[in-house]
Amino acid sequence: MSMTYDKAHELKDALEQSEEFKALHELHAQIEADEIAKKMLENFRKLQLDLQQKQMQGIQISEEEAQQAQQQFELVQQHELISKLMEAEQQLSVIITELNKIITEPLEKIYGDPSQEQ
């Protein structure tokens, strides 16, 4: 199993050295250094988190809340740095999903592909 952990560390290093990760890291640092952008993003994340927690608790989101979230999203998208950060996050999220899919392929051989079920 130590071979497996060695390979995981190699993968981590490769991810860390990738252009996609470096771009995200750099954008995040730029936003941290920009008071207004930082505050805007924090407020938006807080709103998102509140709505997610409600959904997880089975609480219905009101139309007003959904509209407010959409407006906030459109607002933060206007900010170039934040918009770029969100795009970079989305890219990395796709990559990490793909990496997970590759790594768990052996389990699919046993249990089948869960994305093909139902």
Added chain:
Amino acid sequence: MSMTYDKAHELKDALEQSEEFKALHELHAQIEADEIAKKMLENFRKLQLDLQQKQMQGIQISEEEAQQAQQQFELVQQHELISKLMEAEQQLSVIITELNKIITEPLEKIYGDPSQEQ
């Protein structure tokens, strides 16, 4: 990024060749070949899934249902093959959680460790 995907494939191969994965694969094949064990496990998995889906929908699990699940669990644990399979699954689940933790370390540098929050 192709380096990252290459490393993910190497990790997948290492995982597939690990003793822990091979043990799980072998136990699963043995259960597939054993009508009674297979049926017992299927029934238990179905019960588990039903309860999980209820929980995800925010439906309260009754005391009777919880007891039934616990009894079923104790019953399947009596079956040596199933008990070994569950142990092997648990082992692999721990390993995969650890691998994910290693791989996403670079993200912790940006966002902090989510397990340390709150």
